[in-house]
Amino acid sequence: MVSVAFINPLSDEGRQIVREMGNLDLFREDNAKLIDLVIHTRLQDISEEFIPHNYVDLAVKRLEWYIRKKNDPNFNYNKYSFLFNYDITRFDVISFYLLCQAVGVKFGPNSRESRAMVESQGKLMQSRLSEFSRIDREDLIKKILDSLLSDEKVKWTFFEDILSSRKLKLEDLVMDHGDIILNREDFIESFSSKIEHRDPDKIYNMMIGDKVKELIMNRMIMQKTEDYIYKVQQKSKREIEPNPLLLELAEKVSTVLSESFPSYGHKVGGNGEIKAAPLNPNAFPPCVKLVLEGMKSGGRNDAIILFFTPFVSYARLYPDIFRKNVTVKVSDVDPNLSVVQNEILPLIYGAAEQCTPPLFDDQPQEKININAKLGFGMHAVVELKHEGESIWYTPMSCEKVKLHLPSLCKPDKTCKRIGNPLSYYIRKLWESDETNGNPEGNED
Amino acid sequence: MDENHFLKPASTEERRLYYREEWNIEDIPDFIKNSVDKREFGFDHLGRGPNDRYRVFRSLDLLRKFLRYRTPFAAYSSVAFYEKPQRRDGWIKSEVVFDVDAKDIPLRKCNCEGVCDVCLNQAREIVCSLMDILKGDLGLNDIHVIYSGRGYHLRVLDESVMKVNSDVRGQIVKYIIGAEVPQSEYGSDGVTYKLEHFSLPFGYPQVFTERVKYAILHLTESTEMDGVNNKLLKDVIKYREFINNDEWGLFRGKVGPIRYQRLIKSIASLNMGWVDAKVSIDLKRILRLPSSLHSMVSMKCMEVNNLENFDPFQDAVPRFVYERK
Numbered sequence: 180m181v182s183v184a185f186i187n188p189l190s191d192e193g194r195q196i197v198r199e200m201g202n203l204d205l206f207r208e209d210n211a212k213l214i215d216l217v218i219h220t221r222l223q224d225i226s227e228e229f230i231p232h233n234y235v236d237l238a239v240k241r242l243e244w245y246i247r248k249k250n251d252p253n254f255n256y257n258k259y260s261f262l263f264n265y266d267i268t269r270f271d272v273i274s275f276y277l278l279c280q281a282v283g284v285k286f287g288p289n290s291r292e293s294r295a296m297v298e299s300q301g302k303l304m305q306s307r308l309s310e311f312s313r314i315d316r317e318d319l320i321k322k323i324l325d326s327l328l329s330d331e332k333v334k335w336t337f338f339e340d341i342l343s344s345r346k347l348k349l350e351d352l353v354m355d356h357g358d359i360i361l362n363r364e365d366f367i368e369s370f371s372s373k374i375e376h377r378d379p380d381k382i383y384n385m386m387i388g389d390k391v392k393e394l395i396m397n398r399m400i401m402q403k404t405e406d407y408i409y410k411v412q413q414k415s416k417r418e419i420e421p422n423p424l425l426l427e428l429a430e431k432v433s434t435v436l437s438e439s440f441p442s443y444g445h446k447v448g449g450n451g452e453i454k455a456a457p458l459n460p461n462a463f464p465p466c467v468k469l470v471l472e473g474m475k476s477g478g479r480n481d482a483i484i485l486f487f488t489p490f491v492s493y494a495r496l497y498p499d500i501f502r503k504n505v506t507v508k509v510s511d512v513d514p515n516l517s518v519v520q521n522e523i524l525p526l527i528y529g530a531a532e533q534c535t536p537p538l539f540d541d542q543p544q545e546k547i548n549i550n551a552k553l554g555f556g557m558h559a560v561v562e563l564k565h566e567g568e569s570i571w572y573t574p575m576s577c578e579k580v581k582l583h584l585p586s587l588c589k590p591d592k593t594c595k596r597i598g599n600p601l602s603y604y605i606r607k608l609w610e611s612d613e614t615n616g617n618p619e620g621n622e623d
Numbered sequence: 624m625d626e627n628h629f630l631k632p633a634s635t636e637e638r639r640l641y642y643r644e645e646w647n648i649e650d651i652p653d654f655i656k657n658s659v660d661k662r663e664f665g666f667d668h669l670g671r672g673p674n675d676r677y678r679v680f681r682s683l684d685l686l687r688k689f690l691r692y693r694t695p696f697a698a699y700s701s702v703a704f705y706e707k708p709q710r711r712d713g714w715i716k717s718e719v720v721f722d723v724d725a726k727d728i729p730l731r732k733c734n735c736e737g738v739c740d741v742c743l744n745q746a747r748e749i750v751c752s753l754m755d756i757l758k759g760d761l762g763l764n765d766i767h768v769i770y771s772g773r774g775y776h777l778r779v780l781d782e783s784v785m786k787v788n789s790d791v792r793g794q795i796v797k798y799i800i801g802a803e804v805p806q807s808e809y810g811s812d813g814v815t816y817k818l819e820h821f822s823l824p825f826g827y828p829q830v831f832t833e834r835v836k837y838a839i840l841h842l843t844e845s846t847e848m849d850g851v852n853n854k855l856l857k858d859v860i861k862y863r864e865f866i867n868n869d870e871w872g873l874f875r876g877k878v879g880p881i882r883y884q885r886l887i888k889s890i891a892s893l894n895m896g897w898v899d900a901k902v903s904i905d906l907k908r909i910l911r912l913p914s915s916l917h918s919m920v921s922m923k924c925m926e927v928n929n930l931e932n933f934d935p936f937q938d939a940v941p942r943f944v945y946e947r948k
């Protein structure tokens with residue numbers, strides 16, 4: 180019998196396993212039982228290098244599977260077959276907790292490590308479920324959902340946090356007067372009278388069936404994983420020293436993640452880092468290009484101040500911001516502010532000039548707001564002594580652009596793969612590096 | 624009476640007349656009266672925007688006096704409730720609001736400069752349909768409709784949503800206005816089926832269908848839409864009778880599936896214009912105070928109790944307008 184902990188390590192069954200966990204130090208020692216299970220997994224590639232020997236190895240493999248699958252076109256599933264063998268549940272659950280704790284103590288919930296961990300859990304659950312027969316899958320989902328949702332009827336507001344983190348979209352849910360429709364009976368009761376020429380039963384299977392249930396289950400567990408990482412972080416702040424084993428694992432997690440960013444030409448440093456370089460307008464996303472063409476009076480201010488200023492300043496000075504999870508000041512990367520003065524401000528002023536009517540003609544005070552968004556407080560000139568009086572605004576996400584400045588967002592193909600105009604820019608730079616071999620713009 | 628007297632800015636004298644003789648503190652809706660001490664107020668004294676902010680009133684009577692004597696050009700109150708409204712501090716919760724401004728809606732039937740009865744009526748229709756979705760799909764109650772002077776504010780005071788953050792508010796907006804094309808492929812047990820939004824009469828696909836229908840029926844030859852060229856626009860108009868009769872399959876057949884896809888994608892992005900999403904995602908917005916005067920157009924901002932029959936040119940015109948010569 181498959182344990183629900185194989186899908187949801189945060190379930191009661193999963194917690195029970197962890198409670199029996201014992202001494203952390205044992206987790207880096209070779210475990211014959213684990214090795215045996217792995218070797219005897221159907222289709223498992225048993226070359227020495229692929230086989231996890233202990234819990235820490237297993238934890239690393241768990242994340243590596245996700246990262247490689249996502250980025251490696253020649254991904255070999257058989258290297259990781261053991262992840263789909265439910266006999267490893269005990270080991271798997273413990274390695275899940277180890278990962279969360281390592282990420283929690285070292286990086287916290289808002290890090291790329293945490294994001295990767297949460298996403299990998301989501302993907303792993305999905306892939307694992309798809310390997311089961313329909314009956315088993317339905318049964319597992321039902322059991323897990325029953326324990327996650329205590330009430331028969333669930334209001335959509337119950338999913339506030341997964342909606343807020345966009346793990347789930349409101350459009351994915353079928354609702355009737357606020358209640359989420361999950362059961363066949365409720366569906367028939369609410370909608371069968373509206374459905375003509377089709378079998379309501381079939382429509383239910385297609386639109387809700389297991390699909391929505393699985394989605395909700397998946398997203399709730401992802402959210403819980405994130406919450407758990409947060410809790411670990413909070414707790415670790417009160418403790419003296421994190422266990423060295425966790426720090427060691429955290430290091431390994433970082434390495435696995437950095438591997439995933441292939442190096443593209445000179446802009447990318449040794450650890451996948453993207454360095455600052457003069458701007459390449461060819462790589463700008465459609466929304467930024469539109470601003471450069473000039474804005475009409477509606478939305479002019481927001482487009483220049485809230486949208487364009489953060490975008491160009493980060494694109495020029497610190498394109499890596501979203502992968503770094505740090506707060507920076509302009510002077511950290513442009514110590515004497517020469518790039519700001521000679522490149523960034525002229526570009527912003529140029530875009531402001533393109534507006535109809537030109538932005539500063541009737542609102543010269545907006546120059547001050549631009550300085551503020553760069554972190555230099557509300558002052559007429561950009562000066563080091565004022566730095567820090569305000570924060571250097573990070574670029575708006577695509578989601579925010581769509582809400583704030585809907586007329587700017589004219590997505591193209593590349594947009595499908597990114598969530599922020601800045602990531603668009605970086606991606607395009609990579610692509611152009613790859614195809615041209617010799618990118619425009621020189622090293623700074 | 625002469626049309627020309629309407630929609631003109633109010634003079635200082637007229638403002639005074641309004642607040643001293645016509646306005647009554649009781650006209651402020653209960654949902655604001657009950658929470659005066661928790662809200663931030665803002666005023667525009669000179670017609671240059673609400674610069675006088677962070678105002679608080681410990682009691683209704685103080686607010687009454689303020690309006691009577693200062694007779695502001697415009698008055699606003701926050702959608703947020705605070706522990707310390709004077710500092711916008713200690714945020715408790717915010718109404719969820721949707722702003723439908725008649726002069727900004729897409730596909731306006733009129734071509735007026737500001738607002739007129741045609742576009743105001745169109746705004747009213749939109750508010751009605753948004754209201755249906757807020758209630759029918761999202762199950763929200765305690766929704767108030769305010770005529771703002773140039774359009775409508777939908778203000779939701781349902782406790783179940785007043786604490787949600789901007790991201791969730793953004794999702795609500797996108798759902799009710801149909802900002803995304805619904806998926807059309809559904810898998811069940813390993814088989815993928817194609818189901819267009821119009822064959823699913825419930826949930827988000829239905830919301831989207833309604834919006835697409837409205838848009839298609841209101842297009843004109845001169846409408847500009849991304850990805851929709853003149854030829855497509857002409858064909859849409861030529862065949863839209865099918866949509867009017869809910870014969871979507873036939874319409875799609877006539878237009879062709881690829882062009883249909885392009886059309887609805889374009890409508891989805893046009894839908895972003897029905898409400899001003901910036902207002903909805905801003906937890907600290909101030910909105911025009913119901914019962915106050917919209918001095919730019921000499922109209923009363925007021926709560927609407929019967930939206931079906933509301934006519935701003937009957938119900939929201941202050942007395943002094945009729946006395947204009």
Ligand code: SF4
Pocket residue numbers: 464465466467576577578580581587588589590591594598599600603
């Ligand atoms: S999807 Fe993002 S990057 Fe692309 S145009 Fe829209 S806002 Fe810009």
Ligand SMILES: [Zn+2]
Pocket residue numbers: 733734735736737738739740741742743
């Ligand atoms: Zn009009």
